[in-house]
Amino acid sequence: MKLSEIRDILDAKVIVGEDKLDLEITTAFGADLMSDVLAFARSGCLLITGLSNPQSVRTAYALDIAAILVCRGKSLTDKFVEISQELNIPILWTRYIMFEVCGMLYKEGLTGCVTQIQDSEDKQIA
Amino acid sequence: MTLETLVEKLELKCKCCWEKLKTTEIKGGYAGDLLSDVMANSKEGSIWVTRQVHLNIVAVASLKEHAGIVIVQGATPDKDTVEKATREGVPIMVSELTEFELVGRIYQLLQNG
Amino acid sequence: MPSDEYLQGIYYIQGRDFVDAGIVSSEIKKSLKDKGIPESIIRRVAVITFEAEVNMISYSEQGTIQLFIEPDAITIQADDIGQGIEDIELAQQEGYSTADDSIRELGFGAGMGLANIKKYSDIFEITSNPGDGAHLKSVVKL
Numbered sequence: 001m002k003l004s005e006i007r008d009i010l011d012a013k014v015i016v017g018e019d020k021l022d023l024e025i026t027t028a029f030g031a032d033l034m035s036d037v038l039a040f041a042r043s044g045c046l047l048i049t050g051l052s053n054p055q056s057v058r059t060a061y062a063l064d065i066a067a068i069l070v071c072r073g074k075s076l077t078d079k080f081v082e083i084s085q086e087l088n089i090p091i092l093w094t095r096y097i098m099f100e101v102c103g104m105l106y107k108e109g110l111t112g113c114v115t116q117i118q119d120s121e122d123k124q125i126a
Numbered sequence: 127m128t129l130e131t132l133v134e135k136l137e138l139k140c141k142c143c144w145e146k147l148k149t150t151e152i153k154g155g156y157a158g159d160l161l162s163d164v165m166a167n168s169k170e171g172s173i174w175v176t177r178q179v180h181l182n183i184v185a186v187a188s189l190k191e192h193a194g195i196v197i198v199q200g201a202t203p204d205k206d207t208v209e210k211a212t213r214e215g216v217p218i219m220v221s222e223l224t225e226f227e228l229v230g231r232i233y234q235l236l237q238n239g
Numbered sequence: 240m241p242s243d244e245y246l247q248g249i250y251y252i253q254g255r256d257f258v259d260a261g262i263v264s265s266e267i268k269k270s271l272k273d274k275g276i277p278e279s280i281i282r283r284v285a286v287i288t289f290e291a292e293v294n295m296i297s298y299s300e301q302g303t304i305q306l307f308i309e310p311d312a313i314t315i316q317a318d319d320i321g322q323g324i325e326d327i328e329l330a331q332q333e334g335y336s337t338a339d340d341s342i343r344e345l346g347f348g349a350g351m352g353l354a355n356i357k358k359y360s361d362i363f364e365i366t367s368n369p370g371d372g373a374h375l376k377s378v379v380k381l
Binding site for chain 1: 258259260261262264265268278279282283285286289290293345346347348349350351352354355358359360361
């Protein structure tokens, strides 16, 4: 699914990354806790979060996450936008709550970037 | 849809308040881990999907009159959390799925009635 | 600790300065990208430094993260001055946390920090004198 389609489904605003709307995204991870993202998310996924502080951008950068979708209409600070531009991470923004966002995108075919959490010795972050 | 149907269809493990599963109707859903957001935005009768496990989630769910809490990603609720939930009558269930996957499935079940 | 000739950078971290949490991780990631280190390795180092940084901001007065790049390994050495860790075994358990709400509302404090660092390290060592501070070494092999 293209980033532009995700924007349309969720009636989202593109805050950063107008030039990246053709980006193809197939998986997603939803969380407000960045340690969980750091533990379980995979590169190339869409991060759905209500955490609108610079830490979510820096977390996305650490893992090569494709784009961030900020949900619940959380207000974005200038600093958040600035860091997203600097680190080159597309930001979409929607008023839908995370439950609706995950539900709608799942229905349209996005899958979780990991399905189940299992004990793993695998140290690679794919 | 009742909590009992949800537990069966999505193979959730129930940690407390089994007696309420049959009679509790789910009116909607809320997902999130920031308690202040949950307090601000969630609705009565919702099933709350979260990764938080500490005691405070019970107070929030009880105050907002949620249908119950589902803890995702195989996280285990603290012992205090389960004890308090038992006292307050807040059903807690757990799932191995991630927040995105579980919410996706609950959403579809709710839509299909 | 690897010898000084492999020292790539020293980063200073101020305790309780939550606003910039993660900036060291971003900077380290950028510098590793410039060096052509494989992406999957960089991601692991970025996660490790991010969590180490958040730990220092949450639980110490101040600290440093040193990055060493040897031909066969990257070493992250994190040393801080502060409250230290009471029970190191317990602190490494997934889900164990002494975080307060200010940390949790920031998206951290779910008790995954040390567990994450350990998960992505090939070698992981941690020592602490409660009341003094904590010392953490993480090695990612190339």
